Amino acid sequence: MITVSGLNKTFNQFPALSDINFTVNKGEVVSIIGPSGSGKSTLLRSLNLLVRPDSGQIQIGDKHINADTLTRRQTADFRRQTSMVFQHYNLFKNKTALENITEILRFTQKLNKAQARERGEELLAQVGLAHKAAAYPGTLSGGQQQRVGIARAMAVDPQVILFDEPTSSLDPEMRREVLNLIEGLAGRDLTMMIVTHEMGFARDVSDRIFFMEHGHIIEQGEPAKIFQTGSSNRTRSFLHDFA
Ligand code: ADP
Ligand code: MG
Numbered sequence: 001m002i003t004v005s006g007l008n009k010t011f012n013q014f015p016a017l018s019d020i021n022f023t024v025n026k027g028e029v030v031s032i033i034g035p036s037g038s039g040k041s042t043l044l045r046s047l048n049l050l051v052r053p054d055s056g057q058i059q060i061g062d063k064h065i066n067a068d069t070l071t072r073r074q075t076a077d078f079r080r081q082t083s084m085v086f087q088h089y090n091l092f093k094n095k096t097a098l099e100n101i102t103e104i105l106r107f108t109q110k111l112n113k114a115q116a117r118e119r120g121e122e123l124l125a126q127v128g129l130a131h132k133a134a135a136y137p138g139t140l141s142g143g144q145q146q147r148v149g150i151a152r153a154m155a156v157d158p159q160v161i162l163f164d165e166p167t168s169s170l171d172p173e174m175r176r177e178v179l180n181l182i183e184g185l186a187g188r189d190l191t192m193m194i195v196t197h198e199m200g201f202a203r204d205v206s207d208r209i210f211f212m213e214h215g216h217i218i219e220q221g222e223p224a225k226i227f228q229t230g231s232s233n234r235t236r237s238f239l240h241d242f243a
Helices: 040-047 072-079 097-108 113-126 142-155 172-186 199-205 223-227 233-242
Strands: 002-011 014-024 029-033 055-060 063-066 082-085 160-164 191-195 208-213 216-221
Touching: 002 040, 014 040, 014 216, 029 040, 029 199, 040 055, 040 082, 040 160, 040 191, 063 072, 082 142, 097 113, 097 142, 113 142, 142 172, 172 191, 172 199, 199 223, 208 223, 208 233, 216 223, 216 233, 223 233
Parallel strands: 029 191, 029 208, 082 160, 160 191
Antiparallel strands: 002 014, 002 055, 055 063, 208 216
8 A cells, every 4th residue: 555665854964764665555554653853753744745755755555656756746646645633633723623524525525515514424423523513623622623633534535544643632531532533443444654652552553563763664563573572672672761
């Protein structure tokens, strides 16, 4: 589903991503862990082309881009392959929960008003928020806002959903409801990449884990390998500091 080769990104000569290579299969759930500043967000944002890589190639589904020859049109087209769930939800504050979803459906899927509404209500029901369709984000809890964010990400029917620390802004008691929702999605046939500091969650939900440091994926493998014996000293020391 995803193939990345030779991906590089520098910010003012600082290498945020250095020669990133990996593949992700359809339906696979990959968590990305690692210290702050290691390039996790930059990697996700590169897949979505919110960050323009300096060099390298990315294939997602049936679309392929080469950073060297990327055009504006290709960028817009390629962006539709993925959708992003952000740490701070990024909902429109002046639109209701339902409108936050129907807006995107009308623009990207070209649905009419009635169709968008029907699909939007269906998506809110899937995240347990059918009763909050008319509520504005400011009246919802953080956990509820993030569930709307996830419904919106699913609305465009993406090939891949990218989560960037989806629970980092939430109080502990609200984290669980969002993690449970993501865990439920993981059981479906969705392909997901999740940047997270929730190690228990990463271990339970992921097919594979990438450990990043200094712009490199320095280790990857099944959770059992990363969290148990097989992992490198560096990964082990990160997990130890974390616990
Ligand atoms: P992480 O998500 O793992 O904490 P990031 O991908 O956000 O790390 O950042 C990786 C490095 O790139 C950091 O040193 C960060 O300061 C730098 N960086 C990220 N985005 C930008 C930007 N837009 N401009 C300049 N530097 C950036
Ligand atoms: Mg980050």
